[in-house]
Amino acid sequence: MYDTGKILAGLVAFIVVATFPLWFTNLFGSPSARPVLELPKGEKKCVEDTEYMRHWHMNMLDQWRNEVVREGKRMYVSSDGRKFEMSLNKNCLKCHESRAKFCDRCHNYMAVDPYCWDCHVTPTGE
Amino acid sequence: MKFIGSLVAVLLLVLLAYLGVGVAGLRELFGVVLPYVSVVVLLLGIVWRVLCWAKSPVPFKIPTTCGQEKSLPWIKQNKLDNPSNGLQVVGRMILEILFFRSLFRNTRMDFRGGEEKVVYGPSKWLWIGAIAFHYSFLVVFFRHLRFFSEPVPWLVKLTQDVDGFFQLGVPAFYITTFVFIGAVGYLLLRRLFIPQLRYISLVNDYFPLLLLLGIGTTGFFLRHLFKTDVVAIKELALGLVSFGPKAPVEASWLFYCHLFLVCVLFMYLPFSKIMHLAGVFLSPSRNMPNNNRAVRHVNPWNYPVKVHTYEEYEDEFREKMYAAGLPVEKTPEQAAAEKSAGDNGDDASSGTDNKE
Incomplete structure (x- = not known):
């Protein structure tokens, strides 16, 4: 083998960088961490079903904002016919009282930083 | 045609993922076994290829000389295009690896004013396409570390924020998503529509481009159109890196398809032209100084010749x-x-x- 020193140094550097996910979380993080949500105590059913809310809640909130602020529509009729006021504060946060115990759990886990709280008051659940 | 064959191959891979997960429910195979196998093949394959290259002797000193070589003191040397020592070689390699200088230097011959006048001019389209593709791919690849690390490093978060700078759409559209798909698309279309390029293009040119296009498209779909449970996916990713994975049922077959295409890319990489990611460092025509007349290059093949003085x-x-x-x-x-x-x-x- 030629230039053994340089080749091995390069390969070692490559392996260390390429296996970053393998050693980083295991050494410096918590690989078994799972977001645990504090679910509302009284209400069992959200505006739409759980899977839909999981995938599309951000789009729903975006759509609500646009309809309320730009078109003045305030009523949302869910797919099973129930009516809700399109309001984060008066509707969503009525059940999901705490940002830290609900919203942030998944958002932090997925490194998502939504800009809801740039305008809305952060609910603390107290 | 070679393009159609490559397209069929990639579509078959998508179909395979659909049949495997969507129909047969082989989640453990596509979510756990194949990712492990593909990463092992990728790492060992790259190390093996590099060691093979390191064992190959370089019989002659063959740097490509793209400028004035070191000569008499009053003649100005082009140190980066014709390096004469190790430091200048490092400079040249940095320009090549980070900025694709050899593509940047591309010139093109053209006829101006009928057929009478031949004109040579710079042609940067390949360079622009290549740099857009490589850097957007790097950012996309790096952003995916948010699935593989807990806590997520600040640099990954910063990259996401900068990439989603325009805050368009929910979740935010990333700039690199479009640059990546656009650049790969351009690199593919140029092979298809420029006759000379189509003539020299092979299956192993089309296939990786289509595979990357497939990965980019499925990734875009997963984020914006056919969403799936990202928390479950992160649990799978962290399970994989901590060696206790469980393939989630919450994730859609499209996610497994995305993952499967990436696994195929990883397994294909060490045996394909994509090995240029390591090869660019080991290219003798670029990593040797042009000091032929100052330092004797001994051919490693030389064996003791029996002489009779x-x-x-x-x-x-x-x-x-x-x-x-x-x-x-x-x-x-x-x-x-x-x-x-x-x-x-x-x-x-x-x-x-x-x-x-």
Whole structure:
């Protein structure tokens, strides 16, 4: 083998960088961490079903904002016919009282930083 | 046609993922076994290829010289395009690896004003496409670390924020998503629509491009159109890196398809042209200084050649040459005297001393 020193140094550097996910979380993080949500105590059913809310809640909130602020529509009729006021504060946060115990759990886990709280008051659940 | 064949191959891979997960429910195979296998193949494959290259001798010093070489003191050397020492080579390699200088230097011949006048001018389209593709791919790849690390490093978060700078759409559209798909699309279309390029394009040119396009498209779909449970996916990713994975049922077949295409890319990479990611470092025409006239490059192939010097020849035939009246370096008397002197312990004097 030629230039053994340089080749091995390069390969070692490559392996260390390429296996970053393998050693980083295991050494410096918590690989078994799972977001645990504090679910509302009284209400069992959200505006739409759980899977839909999981995938599309951000789009729903975006759509609500646009309809309320730009078109003045305030009523949302869910797919099973129930009516809700399109309001984060008066509707969503009525059940999901705490940002830290609900919203942030998944958002932090997925490194998502939504800009809801740039305008809305952060609910603390107290 | 080679393009159609590659397209069919990628579509078959998508179909395979659909049949495997969507129909047969082989989540453990597509979510756990294949990712492990593909990463092992990727890492070992790259190391193996690099070691093979490191074992290959470079018989000649063959740097490509793209500028004035080091010469007389008043002639200005082009140090980065014709490096003459190690430091300049490092500079040249940095330009090549980070900025694709050899593509940037591309020129194109054209006819201007009918067929009378030949014009040479710069052509940067390949360079622009290549740099857009490589850097957007790097950012996309790096952003995916948010699935594989807990806590997520600040640099990954910063990259996401900068990439989603325009805050368009929910979740935010990333700039690199479009740059990546656009650049790969451009690199593919140029192979299809420029006749000379289509003529030299092979399956192993089309297939990786289509595979990358498939990965980019499925990734875009997963984020914006056919969403799936990202928390479950991160649990799978963290399970994979901590060796206790469980393939989630919450994730859609499209996610497994995305993952499967990436696994195929990983397994394909060490055996394909994509190995240029390591090869660019080991390219002798770029990583050698052009100092041919200052430093002798010994061919590693050189083996000890059996030679028969004139002195040995004369030793063999001296008497006959002398008898025939041919000129000799040493007369038989001189040779005999030297030999006896040598036998007396004076080994230092050799046969060549009397040459003058």
